[in-house]
Amino acid sequence: EETLKIGALVTLSGAGSSWGQGMLRAAELAAEDVNKDGGLKVGDTSYKVQVIPYDDSYKANEAVTAANRLVFEDKVKYIIGTVGSAPILAIQPITEENKVITMTLGFTAEALSAEKPYTFRPNPTTAEVAQPQIDWIVANKGIKTVGALFPKDETGQAIAKDVGQAYANAGAELSAVEFFERDRVDFIPLLTRIVAQGVDAIELDGNSPVTAGQIVQQARDIGFEGVIIRTGGPATQDIVNVAGKEATEGMFVHSAYDPGVETAAAYEKRYTETYKDQMNGFSPFFYDGTKMLFKAMQDAGTVEDTDAVKTALENLKDYDGVLGTLNWTGAERYGIAHQLDSPFYIARVEDGSEVIVAKCTSQGCE
Amino acid sequence: MSNDLSIRNLTVNYGPVRALHDVSFDVPEGRIAALVGSNGAGKSTVLKAICGMVDPVSGTIQVGGETVPSKPGAALRRGVALSPEGRRLFPALSVEENLFMGAYTVSNRKARDEMLERVYGYFPRLKERKRQAAGSLSGGEQQMCAIGRALMAQPRVLLLDEPSLGIAPIIVAELGRIIAQISQSLGMTVLLVEQNAQMALSLASTGIVLETGRVTLTGSGQDLLASPDIRAAYLGL
Amino acid sequence: MSFLIAQSIINGVILGTLYLMMAIGFTLAFGVMRIVNFAHGEFYMIGAFLTLIGVKWLGLPFPAALVVTVVMAILLGGLVERFVFRPFRADELSGMIASLGLAMILQHMALIIFGPDPQSFPSLVSGVYRLGDLIVPKSRALTLGAGVVILLAFYGFLMHTRMGRALRALVQDQEVASIYGVRLEIMYPLGLGLGVALAAVAGGLMAPLFGVSPFIGGTPLLKAFIVVILGGLGSIPGAALAAILLGLIESLTSSFVSASAADIVTFALVVVVLLVRPSGLMGRAEA
Amino acid sequence: MSAAVSKKTVPTVGASTFVYLVIAALIASVPWFTGNVFYFHVGIMVCLAAMATSGLAVIAWVGQLSLAHAAFVGLGAYTSVLLVTRLGLPFVVGLPAGALVAGAVAYLIGKPLLRLRGVYFVLITFALNELFRLVMLEFPGVSGGSSGIAGVPKIELFGLVLAEQSQVYVFTLACLVAVTALLYLIRNGQLGRRFAAVEENPALAESSGTPTARTQNLAFVIGSSIAGFTGAIMAHYIGFISPETFGFQLSVSYVIILVTGGRLALWGPLVGAIFLTPLPEFLRGALEYQHIIYGVILIAVLRFLPQGLAGLSGQLTRLKGDRS
């Protein structure tokens, strides 16, 4: 029996560690699955999968060092990570040149391109989900003007663009947009201004769960009574934790999975039982992503030849993951079909929990 | 008459350098002793050792018959207060706050305020400047504040390291009278380190001469003042 | 428009007071103990968690939880002084680096114990006070009131009591302070304990407003830095002035220009003030 | 009171210097012994950290501690990257330009800035570093904004592209040797004497004829230029820069290296970087505990080696001396 090393280059310290932990644990659970059955069978060999976790602290420089170590010292061919956009851009020169397959969460559009054939993104970004979700909400709630606050970073700016476009397409207007510096905890001045413009709704996409929670709470504090929407990025539980049940009542959120879907609920249960911790919303994507990677290795019949594995991964169609039926998309947008396409949902928050109100695909919601 | 301050075989090193060799002397209760000697003789070192600011290699220090351990603060709790070399006021505190710091362990508020008035009486300039940050006082004003701070502790043994340094002549004369008065009317024992040996010895009942870390001569202040060697070496006469 | 201005000013003053609370423990450690305490934010975070534990796990009423937090924080501060800062009493720079090490330790310990996700904190009050059109959220008014009381008590202690004076004297010349009877072994831990307690109580008070997670320490540290620079080293009135100014700038620029302008304006102001008045708005000249 | 034991080292190229040089050469050749690319990478990071910290050390020699050092590293990085990517100039132009721009900016802001001393300087430089980051974010046209600039071309010396880590390592090592030599010359010349005078007692230095403001500014310019120089190399090696890269945390990490290495010692930056840069690699396996262990080690080093690691040999000699 041989060992197959997989790197998990994720954020385990600092503000991004929620996501990082969710990704790492997804990889671990996926590894546990195959190891339990005597290892991953590729061709005639069984591989015991070993996950090597390294922390990048959400920093580009750290990520480069960790990537160097994974690629040259640990000699891994597969990396789950990174969480951040800057880190993935920083490590790509190493991973792409050495034909290391990476599965990143990084929301930046630049992460995927035809020149970067070894990078995949197993989770939808705002670009994928915004349009159908916003179309549905705008139509159903009769929204005309929307205010939004975005963090002033790569992700925030990218999302602002996507969301603004989506609202425009849906016939509403993102009429009041504010960018703020990270570390900000007080949004009352900004909200005062936004609310004074009489918006129908406030959009939370692009904000960390804590920030989103603070915005919800403070918006309600100053008497905002319109709709609050979180388009992308699953984080409902955290938002409720920060803002409280009262403030979040009636909020519309993006949900990555329907607890009614059995496999998804089972994954969440397994996660919470194994780690005694609530599940991060991105975790199931990376569980499925890792599993798809394994499948691709089996299809390619090799773990060494990442070109073959890459091609096999690209060729996976209608993969049956815990989240439902998964495919690769993105050829139009990114020039390469390395973007996961998965079903998702719109939920209404009632008494602190999500209640699914619509099921969506990248084509639309119902 | 008992000895209030008693130094026995005090030896102090600074790293490899020996600053004091076997220094012994006594100061009787309620009296003034003057410690004289040239630069680097070790006078300040004696005072620092008494207050626990340097660790002696050997020797004992007794105050009122009790041995003082070599620890900062220990001497104060046995009634010893020092006006240190170089003033060492708390520069950012006001003059009055500095004086109050002198009385840090005096719990009787009334006694403290009486002593404050007394100090202001001795040095009216301090009262004029009581809200000024001590660090911005003139050199002589700082010296007065440092002496006042030591007085505020209402010690039984008062150690003064060159109190007349930087003080104008008219106040130096006054200072002599003040020292004599606190020893007489307050009954404080005073150990006075002075370059102004004339003043110090004429006040002192005991004079101690220190040379390169050794006591070379002790005697009554008057005798020492009269000694030709002393006159030549320390009085410039 | 004039409504918006008035509302912005109210928001700014409230915010400024919150910032002052975030900063005041840092000012104490910095101006009085001469420790540039990079772990300040972590103590704030620990205070928030302690209060959370008190309220959610032990079921204490909020004020009681806050008191427990203060007591624990003083103890923690004392311990930290004893085991981390003690060797660096006379060495600002090493003390500063040690506090960086401490910050890493504390944050990651909290991360291991509590996990990275934010915790829910039951809100104390909801709703708003209305003065005509103007709005003051009740939760903030409450925090504000408690904060002002704590600040005044603390200021009185530091400036007008024997111990407060001893604390201030200590840092200027510990040797002389100790020969006048100030007990270093008590005063140093006490001083740091107070600084930690102030940070912790701010954390506890603001937990219902801003949430609790291992990473909430960044903001108070940043604000504390700015407040201290602007206000002047160790000057509490200066800190108060600076904090209110900071709150107003943030509120007014956010409301009338843009949020990112607020930050640039803030930092530019810091630089300008320091160039014109190197010791801060109300600082003493010596550094 | 053992604070008074430091001494001005009189330059003697004796046996001990030779021993140090041999040790340094041995350490420098570790990556070749292993032949592993990763070790070359760590070696490069050590060199870069040591260089940047050397710049910080020069500023520390006049008694000032800058928390804006990362901003100057950033200035060098951006200057070089922009020249190379936008104007198509070669790296050999970008590199000195990076140093020059960082130095020029230091010169311009140095005069008003250096009136502040001690903790005030620390704090204002902290504010400046933040300001740098915010301003860079505000002008995405120049800086790439928060997305940064990816795909920075590799280091190229007169047509030779340093594609391999081992080549980059040789280059950074050479740069480090040059920077260290510069520090050595400064320290042992008249300039070093002036720096020390300003550090120990600026009022007296000024009153005995040393223009303290100009001297401090000179140190600031030299130190910041070294930072800019390092930044240029760093940018082209890592291949990605963004304003976040040059945040306050990077400044702090240089300060940590300097203080643990030995603030006033010539070898401080080097020793500190050799110790601290690879340290996380030893701890990486400990995952969430790694930062805790790092913090503990940091505090322990400060506690037991108040002169920094570079003071270690002196401390050992003293220990031996005490015993015998």
Next chain:
Amino acid sequence: MNSILNVEGLSKRFGGLAALSDVSFEVERGHISGIIGPNGAGKTTCFNLITGTLSATSGKVVFDGREITGLPPHQVVERGLARTFQAATTFPKATVRENILRGALLRHPLGLGSSLFGGAAAREAEAAGHASVEEVMRAVGLTEHADQIAGTLAYGHQKRLGVAIGLATRPSLLLLDEPAAGLNPEEVDRFGAILQDLKRDFNLTILIVEHHMRLIMKLCDHIVVLDHGEKIADGQPEDVRNDQKVIEAYLGAEHVE
């Protein structure tokens, strides 16, 4: 009169306090002049204003025929006007020799290039500097402490070191702020003699602040008396000594002979 220093209408306020008001005097070349006055009279402030350590509220300082008001201290020293401090002020971590050498740099400067890369000029400057240091150390009597760390010197020696650093800058006018504080009367006398020698050997003019009247009266050619920031007397030692205002404010009855 051939004056090297002219002080004209110098004033300094600290908030509400007039530390120095409208003080004018002259210092004659080759003389030893003194400033005396009670504590807090403004003597040190006056020095600080002359040397540029503080900026004057109003008034003018002319040195060697050129106005130096508002110049930074290092430029003032460069023109040949050095000062010592009232408190013991040294480079505490360096040896006595190194301390003095730092003062001597001023007269043996090197360009950036030769400072960095040595060369004959650097070696020469270094040697000249060292020679000058030895001379100064001998003059003030610190030779036996040459290699001691300044911070560990006894107080009196630290004060002498202060004078030595000032001397090392080779001034034509030296301002001494209580240089003999911390010396005993015998040493004060000796110090007086040293000053006379220095004046001759180094071709110095001296302006001295002191509370040792014996020294002042013996040494000075001319004395200025300050009180509460104002000049109350100005003249020959004998005149000043017998001036009633001076006796009342400063000398006290003891000094009337």
